[in-house]
Amino acid sequence: MTRSNTPLPGRRTRASRTGRPIMAALDLLGRRWTLRVLWELRDVPLAFRALQERCGGLSPSVLNARLAELREAGIVELQPDGYGLTALGRSLLTALQPLAAWSEKWARAVR
Numbered sequence: 001m002t003r004s005n006t007p008l009p010g011r012r013t014r015a016s017r018t019g020r021p022i023m024a025a026l027d028l029l030g031r032r033w034t035l036r037v038l039w040e041l042r043d044v045p046l047a048f049r050a051l052q053e054r055c056g057g058l059s060p061s062v063l064n065a066r067l068a069e070l071r072e073a074g075i076v077e078l079q080p081d082g083y084g085l086t087a088l089g090r091s092l093l094t095a096l097q098p099l100a101a102w103s104e105k106w107a108r109a110v111r
Contacts, residue, residue, distance in 0.1 A: 004072055006069040006072040006073055007025075007069075008072070008073060010024075013027040015027060028069065028073055031066065032062065032066075033063070033066050034066055034070070036055050036058070037051065037058075037067070038070070038075070038093065040055055041084055042085070044081070045080075045081040045082040045084030046082045046083055047082040048063070050082065051063065074088050074089075076089055
């Protein structure tokens with residue numbers, strides 16, 4: 001049985017041998033397309049093709065990989081209407097709101 005490469009707390013990540021939760025979370029969120037997938041799922045569940053279309057330019061293999069990682073991490077689940085955020089996934093988006101606010105301030109500051 002092969003071990004998953006999904007960053008999870010307690011597992012070694014690219015930036016942490018100890019698998020500290022914050023390092024695992026940053027590793028997971030820093031993967032290509034992960035934040036875009038989460039963003040597109042923020043309001044409603046989406047079928048695979050609809051999610052792929054909303055992510056414009058995302059290959060099916062990369063989308064499959066991201067969805068598998070996010071499902072293993074407990075952030076996304078397959079629902080009757082398609083892929084959707086779990087309660088943990090919705091709380092992640094809430095936790096990212098201060099970062100979004102900071103990024104707006106940052107954008108104004110560097111203009």
